[in-house]
Amino acid sequence: MNSKHLIQSILILDVLNIDNSKMWQLFANRALFLLHKYTARDLAMLMRLYDKDFVDSNGEVLPMVRKLPDAKFFERITAILPMHVPMLRDHEVVDVVEILTKKNLGSERFWNNYLLLRLERNVLKFKVNDYIRVIRALADKQYY
Secondary structure, eight states, rough: OHHHHHHHHHHHHHTTOOOOOOHHHHHHHHHHHTTGGHHHHHHHHHHHHHHHHOOTTTTTTTTTTTSSSHHHHHHEEEEGGTTGGGSSOOOHHHHHHHHHHTTTOHHHHHIIIIIIHHHHHHHHSSSSOOOOHHHHHHHHOOOO
C-alpha cells in the first residue's frame, strides 16, 4: 500500500466511523513508515484524523476506544513538521496549532520560529472562526 492509498484508507475509516482500534493503529504504524512521502497537507490531515475522537449515535465521545496507544505518532509528525509549515494552508495551520496545544507538543524553537511566525504573517488572511480558534489555542498555551 503506498502513501496515497494509506491516506485514502484512513479517510474511509473516518467517514465510516469504524472504531476498530487495532486497524487504526496498524494504519498509524504504516503511516509512520511512509512519513517521508507525505506533503504538508497530508501531515495536517493525518494529525486531524488521528486526533478526532470516536462518537456514538447520540454524539457522545466513546472513551474506551482509542486510535493510538501513545503519543509517538504525533511526536514523529511534529519532528518533521517545521520544514512543512510554509506549505500549509491557513486552516491547516490552525488545526496543527490546536492539536499541538492540546497534546502539549513542539519545542519552544518550533513554536517561535515556525508556527508563531507563520501566524503573525498570515493573521489578516484568516477567517473569523479560524482567528478565534488560534486565539483560544494560544491562550491555552499561555502566549500573551
